[in-house]
Amino acid sequence: MLRLPPYQYHRPTSLDAAVALMAEHGDDAMYVAGGTDVVPNMKHRLFEPGHLIALKSIDELxxxxxxxxxxxxxxxxxxxxxxxxxxxxxxxxxxxxxxxxxxxxxxxxxxxxxxxxxxxxxxxLDTRCTYYNQTHFWREALGFCLKKDGDVCHVTRTGKKCVAxxxxxxxxxxxxxxxxxxxxxxxxxxxxxxxxxxxxxxxxxxxxxxxxxxxxxxxxxxxxxxxxxxxxxxxxxxxxxxxxxxxxxxxxxxxxxxxxxxxxxxxxxxxxxxxxxxxxxxxxxxxxxxxxxxxxxxxxxxxxxxxxxxxxxxxxxxxxxxxxxxxxxxxxxx
Ligand SMILES: Cc1cc2nc3c(=O)[nH]c(=O)nc-3n(C[C@H](O)[C@H](O)[C@H](O)COP(=O)(O)OP(=O)(O)OC[C@H]3O[C@@H](n4cnc5c(N)ncnc54)[C@H](O)[C@@H]3O)c2cc1C
Ligand code: SF4
Incomplete structure (x- = not known):
């Protein structure tokens, strides 16, 4: 079974509070709405935020x-x-x-x-690719790729551009x-x-x-x-x-x-x-x-x-x- 990594969940009720939380946690935070893409991607270790800032309790949205x-x-x-x-x-x-x-x-x-x-x-929504939307184990076996953790694109076979x-x-x-x-x-x-x-x-x-x-x-x-x-x-x-x-x-x-x-x-x-x-x-x-x-x-x-x-x-x-x-x-x- 794929497990979620540990993270802290924040549920702000205003846009200002959500933006402030993002400023506080910087690159270690991500916004999440329905979570239908964020959660599977976290299980695959494509996203590894220590803080999720939920948007669904904000009336302005x-x-x-x-x-x-x-x-x-x-x-x-x-x-x-x-x-x-x-x-x-x-x-x-x-x-x-x-x-x-x-x-x-x-x-x-x-x-x-x-x-x-x-x-x-x-x-x-994040872009998708055969070589990216896979488990960490799968991606590691291939040496990862440019979009996450690696330095080459398996589609274009160069290290220059991701075409997901x-x-x-x-x-x-x-x-x-x-x-x-x-x-x-x-x-x-x-x-x-x-x-x-x-x-x-x-x-x-x-x-x-x-x-x-x-x-x-x-x-x-x-x-x-x-x-x-x-x-x-x-x-x-x-x-x-x-x-x-x-x-x-x-x-x-x-x-x-x-x-x-x-x-x-x-x-x-x-x-x-x-x-x-x-x-x-x-x-x-x-x-x-x-x-x-x-x-x-x-x-x-x-x-x-x-x-x-x-x-x-x-x-x-x-x-x-x-x-x-x-x-x-x-x-x-x-
Ligand atoms: C089995 C499966 C099948 C799917 N099939 C399809 C499909 O056919 N077509 C399709 O389009 N999608 C599909 N999806 C993806 C997904 O369910 C949808 O795209 C959905 O609309 C994502 O919305 P969400 O609120 O769950 O986004 P989340 O998962 O919460 O977030 C997605 C991304 O958007 C960011 N984000 C969310 N809301 C905001 C906001 N208001 N401001 C800034 N950033 C924000 C998040 O940080 C994250 O990067 C599928 C997912 C699964 C698991
Ligand atoms: S870098 Fe290449 S292999 Fe990796 S996600 Fe982008 S298109 Fe796919």
């Missing part, structure tokens, strides 16, 4: 509501970071306004994990909806588009500094006018992390012509990838079979999965156009 915004005219849907994935997937306003997000949240792991796992933890895969379901959808992430830390509050939150570095793949708390996600209500879709490739129909996900949002006018369209894939590289040139190809055209084929072929050219997940990268690449097509066909059926 609760609630899903429509609120006015100083920079978005129509207002935003505010989803607080400690809301569970079950709450996001079943919330009536999320389902009405942003069905692709409800769908993505409902596809994370299985029901028990969604009851505990949060949207904040999903957005801040971004493996969270909700961020691609949030990107297509133009959502913003709000962070609070010792230097105050800042906000950035979810599209800019991620970086292409498998070791730490976000711009959040380790002492910052993601407090909420803000989705422009205007994005609700877009037709949305989300599809996921995984080994089984439940529990499994994505091998590939595709999120699409399309703004289509009254005569069925595309005003703008965005597609984001993940499960391949270290951050979600926005498929390029979609607007150049699609603007002003009907979203018909011909256009769908063009966009799907373009996606295939742009995506080159690596051996960071156990499933054959060539097969995953072959699945890219198949799943892009499925997402686009879903959008046309709305």
């Amino acid at each position: 609760k609630g899903i509501e429509e609120v006015p915004s100083s920079n978005v005219k129509e207002g935003v849907l505010r989803i607080s970071a400690a809301e569970t994935l079950t709450a996001v997937a079943s919330h009536p306003r999320v389902r009405d306004l942003f069905p692709a997000l409800a769908d993505a949240a409902a596809h994370v792991a299985g029901p028990q994990l969604r009851n505990s796992g949060t949207i904040g933890g999903n957005v801040c 895969a971004h493996s969270a379901d909700t961020p691609p959808v949030l990107i297509t909806l133009g959502a913003e992430a709000v962070l609070v830390g010792p230097n105050g509050r800042r906000a950035m588009p979810v599209a800019d939150f991620f970086v292409a570095d498998g070791i730490v793949n976000t711009r959040r500094s380790r002492d910052e708390i993601l407090t909420e996600i803000r989705i422009p209500l205007a994005s609700a006018a877009c037709r949305q879709a989300y599809v996921k490739l995984r080994q089984r129909k439940s529990i499994d992390f994505p091998l590939l996900t595709v999120a699409v949002a399309a703004d289509v006018d009254g005569s069925g012509l595309v005003r703008s369209i965005q597609g984001v894939v993940t499960g391949l590289g270290s951050r979600p990838r926005t498929l390029t040139k979609w607007n150049d190809v699609a603007e002003g055209r009907a979203l018909d079979g011909e256009l769908i084929d063009e966009l799907a072929k373009g996606a295939h050219k742009q995506c080159h999965p690596l051996e960071n997940i156990i499933v054959d990268p060539e097969w995953r690449r072959a699945m890219v156009p198949v799943f892009v097509k499925r997402a686009l066909e879903q959008v046309t059926q709305e």
Whole structure:
């Protein structure tokens, strides 16, 4: 049986207290929300914090509501970071306004994990790799790797870069909806588009500094006018992390012509990838079979999965156009 290492558990009830605890314990502390990723990773000795700072008792991190915004005219849907994935997937306003997000949240792991796992933890989820998400014993036998305790990457076979895969379901959808992430830390509050939150570095793949708390996600209500879709490739129909996900949002006018369209894939590289040139190809055209084929072929050219997940990268690449097509066909059926 894998056991947890010893640690001290803190349960602050305000954001200020949580940030102060992090300042007190520094590199020996980590935030934890639902713990559905932190706990298994601690058992594998991937994270070894002496202090866990729990976020779920902080009221400022609760609630899903429509609120006015100083920079978005129509207002935003505010989803607080400690809301569970079950709450996001079943919330009536999320389902009405942003069905692709409800769908993505409902596809994370299985029901028990969604009851505990949060949207904040999903957005801040660690990257995953065949050579990393293993026990200490397993990793030690291979000489560890660049991301943790070692100095070489077993995927790229160099000591330069970690290419572990971004493996969270909700961020691609949030990107297509133009959502913003709000962070609070010792230097105050800042906000950035979810599209800019991620970086292409498998070791730490976000711009959040380790002492910052993601407090909420803000989705422009205007994005609700877009037709949305989300599809996921995984080994089984439940529990499994994505091998590939595709999120699409399309703004289509009254005569069925595309005003703008965005597609984001993940499960391949270290951050979600926005498929390029979609607007150049699609603007002003009907979203018909011909256009769908063009966009799907373009996606295939742009995506080159690596051996960071156990499933054959060539097969995953072959699945890219198949799943892009499925997402686009879903959008046309709305
Ligand atoms: C068997 C299994 C299957 C899974 N399948 C999937 C899947 O299909 N898709 C998927 O996306 N995920 C999957 N997961 C991972 C996980 O359950 C979800 O991603 C979940 O949303 C994580 O949320 P959490 O609140 O439990 O995060 P935690 O485990 O508490 O935290 C995850 C990370 O985020 C940080 N963090 C959490 N909240 C905040 C915050 N508000 N501010 C700053 N940092 C924060 C933590 O420090 C930690 O680094 C799976 C997990 C398991 C065990
Ligand atoms: S991509 Fe390379 S460095 Fe990163 S976790 Fe995998 S083996 Fe380790």
